Amino acid sequence: MFDHVTVRVSDLEVAKKFYITALAQLEFAEPYFGGHFFEWDDLSISRARAERPVTRALHVALVAPSREHVDEFWRVLTAAGHRDDGAPGPRPLYRPDYYGAFVLDPDGNSVEAVHHDSLRADGRTIDHVWLRVRDLAASTRFYETIASVCGFNMHLGRWTHFYRENVSFTVVEGEPLTENVHIAFPARDNATVDEFHGVATAAGYRDNGRPGERRYHPGYYGAFVLDPDGNNIEAVCHNRD
Numbered sequence: 001m002f003d004h005v006t007v008r009v010s011d012l013e014v015a016k017k018f019y020i021t022a023l024a025q026l027e028f029a030e031p032y033f034g035g036h037f038f039e040w041d042d043l044s045i046s047r048a049r050a051e052r053p054v055t056r057a058l059h060v061a062l063v064a065p066s067r068e069h070v071d072e073f074w075r076v077l078t079a080a081g082h083r084d085d086g087a088p089g090p091r092p093l094y095r096p097d098y099y100g101a102f103v104l105d106p107d108g109n110s111v112e113a114v115h116h117d118s119l120r121a122d123g124r125t126i127d128h129v130w131l132r133v134r135d136l137a138a139s140t141r142f143y144e145t146i147a148s149v150c151g152f153n154m155h156l157g158r159w160t161h162f163y164r165e166n167v168s169f170t171v172v173e174g175e176p177l178t179e180n181v182h183i184a185f186p187a188r189d190n191a192t193v194d195e196f197h198g199v200a201t202a203a204g205y206r207d208n209g210r211p212g213e214r215r216y217h218p219g220y221y222g223a224f225v226l227d228p229d230g231n232n233i234e235a236v237c238h239n240r241d
Helices: 012-025 065-081 136-150 189-204
Strands: 004-009 037-040 043-047 061-062 083-091 099-104 110-115 126-133 153-156 160-164 167-171 181-186 208-215 218-225 231-240
Touching: 004 012, 012 037, 012 043, 012 110, 065 083, 065 099, 065 110, 126 136, 136 153, 136 160, 136 167, 136 189, 136 231, 160 181, 181 218, 189 208, 189 218, 189 231
Parallel strands: 004 043, 061 110, 126 167, 181 231
Antiparallel strands: 004 181, 037 043, 061 126, 083 099, 099 110, 153 160, 160 167, 208 218, 218 231
16 A cells, blocks of 8 residues: 655654654564654655655554554553553454554654554554545545556545555544645556656646656656645655666
């Protein structure tokens, strides 16, 4: 589902301590450091700048190997002074075997540890992401426009749920709005990146970077558009051949 999700932070050192502590409780290794960002596979945190402001009101759920890991995640982080956003326990609203706990990161984003029977075992960090949006119908149209190109499915309900295998993201209407998050979806080849950008801009969505090679590594080919709330959405192919 995600190539990567980037959270822009106001203080990189403070955020690093929070996320390293959080992910260590879930048995993820130390992150890769790229100079102005830290990365755990499909999750990264990056220093905010004037043109890339701080991410606000994002919900991101991290894969926990067991319920005991969820408990420890919450215990360690709240003991360290981070704000509780939901104590460990079952959440049958989402699924019968869903067990999660929630803590706020230093910028107020809701970070969850979650365990359920359908967690994938590929070593990736993120189970799901929730975005709060201004207009559910408008956001649904945007993500539906790119869904077939990016290879994910859609389910409509009280909120709109997009999924691929056992990973998902959800858009829900309400306040506070999720702002300034970057979500990159994987593309199988450069032509898919081109198609993503062409389909989105033809539908009237704002260009935020035409398809092309990026400086991140040789063969990084990406394109960017803005969703209706101004979040930066990317399709990327890592063609290292």
